[in-house]
């Protein structure tokens with residue numbers, strides 16, 4: 359059945375999947391949502407016999423209905439190949455009774471690879487289908503991982519330019535090195551003075567600037583987004599939740615139909631929203647445990663029904679979750695209004711103007727399956743250390759937040775439902791923080807000494823993505839203020 363896409367703010371509807379992916383954001387500032395959520399048309403038994411690529415096709419075909427079978431399969435084949443260091447693509451590891459879904463086996467060793475390996479192919483296929491002749495300029499704001507994964511995906515892809523903005527002091531050294539050494543003539547990076555929200559707000563402003571769009575149009579460019587506001591990010595992320603459930607079934611860890619819980623370390627609310635979509639499609643998922651770090655705006659929201667970004671922005675050791683405006687929450691809000699674009703737009707305007715909004719009882723009721731939790735820096739450190747000491751299993755600081763929140767949830771509720779924890783980055787992306795969790799403060803400044811030390815202590819091999827940046831040349835040195843992002847875009851394109 360054909361699905362069309364509509365804006366969460368009511369201003370745009372009847373958009374095809376390929377057009378929605380190409381546009382990134384709706385013209386009224388809203389996010390694209392499917393006109394309905396399709397049901398899986400294969401059983402979990404059938405999924406349990408499928409490869410990752412086969413699962414991806416069966417899930418994505420239900421949303422991307424204007425792509426032909428050949429187009430979609432070609433995109434999937436190009437995305438999920440030997441760039442991943444395991445044929446399983448997203449393997450599960452059991453430790454201390456939970457199942458860690460490792461989403462960091464792609465080329466930039468964070469979960470953003472799961473969607474950003476395929477987004478460039480979906481986008482260039484869409485440009486062909488829709489006879490677009492402009493060059494596509496991808497703008498991305500990043501808290502560290504999206505930027506690298508998007509550049510790796512789009513580097514030297516014909517007909518595209520990619521521009522990434524990251525907060526100068528808000529990413530890990532490995533994240534920064536990965537970005538500033540990125541190869542490809544069409545890749546551009548700027549550090550901004552500000553935090554991730556400043557970068558994201560700046561990018562959204564550029565998207566909403568009609569005069570700027572016309573100026574770019576004259577030069578033969580049009581903008582699109584690689585952030586998780588793009589529905590082309592969300593759909594590929596649903597795949598691994600279906601896949602993981604099916605893998606638990608085939609390895610007889612669960613019975614067919616048995617409900618599981620999913621815990622996700624959350625920032626922009628994209629990953630956990632994908633899990634919710636998997637649930638709505640028919641994957642037996644009970645609770646979605648939304649794990650925040652000390653920037654616990656989502657915890658407070660699920661607790662009280664009030665979203666309030668008026669608070670201090672805290673820099674933590676899980677920088678990819680240092681976010682106060684979780685963009686994808688808008689999609690959940692929209693669903694919980696019964697898909698009422700104008701009601702949602704009112705709330706989002708309030709967020710823009712006052713920094714807060716409250717949902718009513720009926721809406722809150724509809725979000726019942728979500729449970730908020732948060733972990734302090736100390737709790738995060740402690741869980742990384744303990745998990746390693748108990749089991750030899752090493753996790754990064756984002757997965758640590760999820761793990762700590764899950765442990766607290768289990769202790770408080772005694773809910774022993776089998777649980778998947780989304781493991782979103784390789785520990786080597788945050789080596790210093792992980793090592794300090796295990797051994798206390800480190801004297802040395804040198805990032806690569808830390809990396810080698812971590813490898814010695816843990817016995818976990820240093821991934822290729824980290825080896826590559828040991829000697830790579832820095833190619834990108836632009837730094838600008840958050841209010842100069844438009845000028846930076848023009849400079850990069852000229």
Ligand SMILES: *Cc1c(COP(=O)(O)O)cnc(C)c1O
Nearest residue numbers: 503625626627628629678756782
């Ligand atoms: C982006 C990111 C997150 C947060 O994911 P959202 O989809 O933004 O909620 C968590 N952990 C890591 C390592 C990330 O890169």
